[in-house]
Amino acid sequence: MTTLSDIRAYARRLHLRGIESVEIQEGDRLVSIRIETGAPCAPEAASSADASSIAxxxxxxxxxxxVHDDRLPVRIEPGDEVAEGQLLALVALDESLAPVHAPAGGTIDxxxxxxGQIVDYGMPLFQLKPTRR
Incomplete structure (x- = not known):
């Protein structure tokens, strides 16, 4: 039986190889995975006028x-200062919660x-202006 971790592993491999979709059939169960290949998973420089911001x-x-129970009790808002590695959000799939961390310290633009929105691989969730050092 295909597990959630199997599906995630397949999706990661597809994304890394630039493959858009795959279907996995097990008996009468069909799992279809579709990946948007144009958007990278890693944070990157924004294409907006402020090139110092990252998505x-x-x-x-x-x-x-x-916001989620005691793991994420306070919502991150524009103007908030965040530290590198700080938990910004969670992405829930079934019983699993994947963390979204700040790749650098800075201000949320x-x-x-x-x-509650459904998000996909590589979808921009926050715009962050890193603190200059």
Whole structure:
């Protein structure tokens, strides 16, 4: 039986190889995985006028949670200062919660997705202006 971790592993491999979709058939169960190949998973320089900002992107697919019980009690808002590695959001898929961490310390310029929104691989979730050192 294909497990959630199997599906995630397949999706990561597809994304890394630039393959857009695959279907896996097990008996009468069909799992279809579709990847948007144009958007990288890693944070990258923004294409906006402010080239010093980076887009914090989802590394998985699922339901975006900007607030979640005691793991993420306070919603991150534009103007908030964040530390490198700080938990910004969670992406929920079934019982699994994938963390979204700040790749650098800085200021949140924008929250690009809504709480409860379905997000995909590589989808920008936050715009972050890193602190200059």
């Amino acid at each position: 914090v992107r989802s590394a998985t697919l699922g339901l975006l949670r900007l 924008a929250v690009l997705a809504a709480d």
